[in-house]
Amino acid sequence: MASQNNIKCKNCSDFYTNIKHKWCKPCQINKVNSLKNNIANSTSGNEKIDYFIQEAQLKFESYKDTIVEWIPYNQFSDIKEISKGNFATVYSAIWNDGPLQHDEHYEELRRTSNKEVILKRLYNLQNIINDLLYEARVYSIEKRKYAYLKIYGISQNPDTKDYILVFNDGYCLNCGKIVYTYKWCRSCQINNLKNRFENWTSGNEKIDRFIQKMQLMISYYDDIIVEWIPYGQFNNIKEISKSDFTAIYSAKWKDGLLQFDKNCRELKRELNKEVALKYFYSSQNINDFLFEIKSYSINKFSTIPWIYGISKNPDTKDYIVVLSNDYCENCSELYTDIYYKWCKPCLLNNLRINFNFTSWTSGNEKIDELIQEMQLKINKWNDIIVEWVPYNQFNDVKEISKSNFAAVYLAVWKDGPLQRDEHNEELKRTPNKEIALKCLYNSQSFTNDEFLKEVKSYSIEVNSYNRILNMYGISQNPNTKDYIIVLDNAYCENCSEVYTNIREKWCKTCQLNNFKKYFSHEISRNEKIDDFIQEMQFEINKWNDIIIEWIPYNQFINIKEIGEIGFTTIYSAIWKNGPLQHDKHYGILKRISDKKVTLRCLHNSQKITNEFLNEVVKEFSIVKEESSLPNLFGISQNPDTQDYIIVVDNDRCETCNKIYTVICRKWCNPCVLNNLRKAFVNWTSGNEIIDNFIQEMQLKINNCNDLIVEWIPYNQFNNIKEIIKNDSFAVYTASSNQVFSNVLLKKFFNSQNITNEFLNEV
Incomplete structure (x- = not known):
């Protein structure tokens, strides 16, 4: 077990929220509040914006999460316009002080000065504050959500009074589009490659077209850029294996692979790259040769060999496929596992010869x-x-x-x-x-x-x-x-039985025994409730199941009434100590402090029955991944009214106060639909029938994973290529500026007059 010095916060002496990174959430909240109180101009002057920022500051769950702030405009320097639209202008800038981040070495918040950021200035909004905050909620504070821009805060231009959203540096400085990974912009890289087409040729039109097509297929920053490679680029050519139709050689490619460097954020070559050359004898039949090449991959996470390019032996005129060197050095066969360069036959042979396994x-x-x-x-x-x-x-x-x-x-x-x-x-x-x-x-x-x-x-x-x-x-x-x-060694240190969950080092028996230590003083003084809580605790089957407790009422702060439903009043609150949870790193129970919860206060509930408690079980869940039922944390009691309170996870939408449609994803269908209705005025196809159809499709969504159908301007598509055509329609592949993937376009000929047949097809 870890020493107390390593698992307890040096400021408050409670267990760290994240023991590994020595991060204490309650202390971070206190630090943010103290900094806010000591810094001039730390508020926006607008109550709604200040509330949004305070709310966002309480939402962080990880030491990596962003601390959203009100950022005075004079903190920005070197402001440069990137792109401009009807409702927003995007700028790059330097934030002088920079964002607050947890420093695990010093166990405190520190600023990362001179941080490159993006400023999105909003204007021409119908309802300025509400639209601003709706826009802000689209973005994430979670560092692990790589598909979202990270919001650092909100600011305001003192001259124009326009509000500004401040993000991580997630826009391409060349074209102004959002980029998600290492500032890699697919559109700009594709254009860069197109501009290079005239600088090389294989001397064969079919091979040139094939290489160009492969280059335009890249989807991610680390996808391989297939090239025509002159034969003179190869050194140290050594034969590995040979057959009647092919030969494989190892070699060094002098200039090496062209790839995106995520540190300097540009294309660079990896010099003296080790490669494999696969010669195809009598490969003048280009169609057969190109068919063979299609069996290789440009995806670096693929389990098949990667293709780097094509070359040609100037003496024999044989074409060569340049591949990743995935051939075992010992037996010359393809590795059993290419990614880890592992050869099973050689392993077994190694065991026999070098480790005395015979x-x-x-x-x-x-x-x-x-x-x-x-x-x-x-x-x-x-x-x-x-x-x-x-x-x-x-x-x-x-x-x-x-x-x-x-x-x-x-x-x-x-x-x-x-x-x-x-x-x-x-x-x-x-x-x-x-x-x-x-x-x-x-x-x-x-x-x-x-x-x-x-x-x-x-x-x-x-x-x-x-x-x-x-x-x-x-x-x-x-x-x-x-x-x-x-x-x-997967045996529990306390009881010597095999862990119930080996991976998480969780022992159900010991956890149930530990409850006696944690809950010996926390009783309701109502036998039925105490029995109910103990019974629920014994129903735990997984390491992350919720541990039901009797929670003293004085544990709740910031209690705010939300509304009434029948004989129940609903409140939001902060549970100071927070729920107990198993820490898999140290094999202990620790609390997640300052947890936002919902309190359901039951009127005239002083006399509680077993039937009522059985109904509670049906309404709530202790399984953390349960999406359809709110998670139950425990029961409490108002000391003044003696009414009992059901304490559940924050299951209420912050906008409309209704229960989330999908609780575990905090997704509210009515609010999504409401926002879509508000956005109807911001777009049109120019055709009333199509507009009505798209609006109808949007209002059909009822799950957080459903796609939102849109009117998409044609200029949003790049790299349009025809793949199918007949008398009625044509199908094209394309890349979209708005999504992080390729799409298909199906064009209907003579479809200017919208018919029911067309809409039925959609």
Whole structure:
């Protein structure tokens, strides 16, 4: 277990909200408030904007999340216009002081000065403040949401009085479009590649067209840019393998691969790149050659070889496909796992030759065959290599549990298991590995089937997410002759049983026992409620299920009435200590402080019945991923009225105060529909029938994953290419400025007069 100094905040002495990064959410909130009080001009002067900023500051859940601020306009320098529209102008700028961020080394908030940011100045809005805040809510404060611009704050131009949204630097400085990943702009890179078309040629029109097509297929910053590569670019050409139709060589490409450098944000070459050259004999038949090339990939996360380009031997005139060097250096075959450069046949051969896997024996032919069978089952680079482990390899052997059939011990394996080092691609041992030994009594007399069944109940997959224990090998006690299964140490430190959830190091039994420590003083003094809470606590089945509690009323602050439903008054509030949650890093329960919750105060509920409590179970859920039911945190009681209160997760939309349509995603269908209706005035197709149709389609959405149909101006499409055409319609591929992917366009000929047939097709 970790020391208290490492897991408790040095300011408030409570457990860190994020122990690994030494981040305390309550202390960060206090720090933000104190900075706000000590800094002049820290408010906008507008109550709605100030409330939005305060609300956003309470929403952060991670040490990485952005702290939204009111930013005085004089904080910006080097302001340059990027793009301009009817309702907004976008600028690049330097924020002098920069945003607040948690510094885990100093355990405090610090500013990142001279931060490059984007300013979006809004104007010509119908309802200035509401439209501004609606726009602001579109963006994210969560650093892990890579598909969204991150909002740093709001500002105001003192001369024009226009409000300004401040974002991370997420716009392309060339074309003004939003870019999401490392400031990589697909449109600009495509244009750059098009401008280079005239600078090279293979001498064959079909190959030139093919390469150009491959270049225009890139979708992500790290996709490979296929090129025509002159043969003189290759050095150190060495034959790897040869057949009647092809030969494969390793080589070094002098100039190397052209790729986007995410640090300097431009295209650069990776000099002296190791590649594989695949020669096609008599490849003058271009169609057959190009068909072969289509089997390779430009996606760097693909499990098939990557294609870098095409070349040609000037002497033999044979065409060459330039590939990633994914051929094993030892056997010249393609790696079993290309991404990790792992070759299964060579691994098994390596075990036989270099690790004496042919010279060992358990002394039992069936056990030897079983271990060899387990080794042959390896299918991934990080699968466990099962071994015969001599008993003298174990130190510090300590018994942790015992039954009539077996005993379990913790121990240290001196040499440790064999593992492939993904950096230098060699097999290495991990010395002094903590493991568990399961000693099976009288196992000398086991039949092969009995022992095999026991062994097969374990896993060799390192990233297995289920409850199966990992097995490292088999051993034998030299004194008792009992066989031992060498396992991963997945036994709870407290009760010595296998964790209920091995991956999260969660033990249900111990968590239930811990409840006595946490809740010994927190009782309602109502036997029915206490029994109900205990019963709900015992229903926990997963590490992140919610732990129901009796919550003293004085734990709630910022209580605000939302409305009434029947015999219930609804309030929003902040729960100071917050709910208990299992911390998988340290195997402890800790609280998520300052949790926003909803309080459902039940009128005249002093006399509570079992029937009522059973109804509560039906209305709420303790499963965190449950989307249709609000999560139940506990029960409380107003000390003045004696009315009982159901405490649930914040299940109310901040705009309309109704329960979210999809609670776990905080998505409100009525508000989405309302916002779409308001936006009807901002666009038109010029055709009333189509406008009505699109509006009707928009108002049909009822799930957060539904697509919102739009009228899309034609100038939003790039790289339009025809793929199908007949008498009635044509189909094109295109890239869209508004979405992060390619689209298909289906054009209907003579469709100026809208018919029901056309709308039915849509």
